[in-house]
Amino acid sequence: MEITFVIEKFVFITVIFGLSLLVAMYSTLAERKIAAFLQDRVGPNRAGPGGMFQPLADGVKMFLKEEIIPTQSNKFLFIAGPSLAILTACIGSAVIPWGQDIQLFGKTIALQATDINVGILYIFGVVSLGVYGIMIGGWASNNKFSLMGAIRAASQNISYEIPMGLSIIALLLVTNSLSLKDIAEQQHGFQWNVFYQPLGFLIFLVCAFAETNRTPFDLPECETELVGGYHTEYSSMKLGFFLFAEYINMFVSSAVMATLYFGGYNYPGMDYMNSLLGPTFGPLLGMAVLFLKIFAFIFFFMWVRWTIPRFRYDQLMNLGWKILIPLAIANIVLTGLVTALVNGF
């Protein structure tokens, strides 16, 4: 291993990290703008042209607010909760392939932090870790509302992880690989997995909503019952971390969905465009296409948030356990039989 490898990876990771923070920042503005549009309002328009600097103003405000650590709380865990929440949100993007190999400064660089052969399992593991941040933060607050929000969050996240895992198994029957790079490459042309796994995609989408605690599954922060849910006691940047982690999670899960089911950086007519643009700008166009898909998913997340009301808790659990799990198992059986009968062995 050489020093250039380390530098190259650090630079690439920092760029992707900054990019994901930027997308998450502007998602907060987009959320408010889309909410305003759907409710026939104007939305934030004071900070900069069209409210363009609103996320920066919000960020500065978060920094300048007073930090409150309640006396009855567990101080160490109270700080560890939001830190863990944003940490797990930030490391998920390491295995996502952002584009084909690119020629830059006379070198071939992979547009992916690392291509490990258990990429999906890594994502799955990081998603599971996400619940710790909320659980620890909510428990450490020593507030009844926070505790209830945290327990709801934990129980909801683990419940929806099972159908999520099952829907990925059906996808693996089609791809036969756990590496996200392989899966993206297999969808070259217009062979997108969503055409082979429509039901699996739907299950995965619903689970992604539940895992990111987005409406209609945002019971952990159900303000009509639980004040602020698991972050009732939080203020300043610690509250900001919890809110920000949600948007980063949304970005990462959109990227995962785009890669697994919607061809990642592939688009129809890619070979022609690549031969036209050359080895530097061709992959960049692919990356732009992937980001377009991600933005489309983020828009969908927001559209749903401002359209559908929140579930009741028993409805949420019934949907997860009694509908999604049997559906996902049926999907595996169906996919297995069809693959075996149509393709043979």
Next chain:
Amino acid sequence: MEAQSTPVNYLPIIFQMIVALGFVVVTMVVTHLVGPKRKTSDKLIPFESGIESIGNARQPFSIKYFLVAILFVLFDVEVIFMYPWAVNFRDFGWAGVIEMFIFMGTLLLGFIYVLKKGALDWE
């Protein structure tokens, strides 16, 4: 099958963790230093809709949540067993399909038992 991943392949994940950790620590320290500090005893008690807080939150809660967690552990372990089969689906052939269907049938029986027992009924 794809090539085996070597430990070097996992290094960038550690790099990413370092970058993320750096971001978190720096932000936490800056916000701690920059924010105002005007603490009063009323401000630091747990929020309970404006009334005086009664007891604290370290008390028992519904057993249902615990039950869900236990069921999750059971089912998630079973789900992980299916991953190697799904990846090697073509190599195992029909024998693999039949074996996995028997496994899933057993899993489904357990699932039906859980449902019939009412472990997932919330009122």
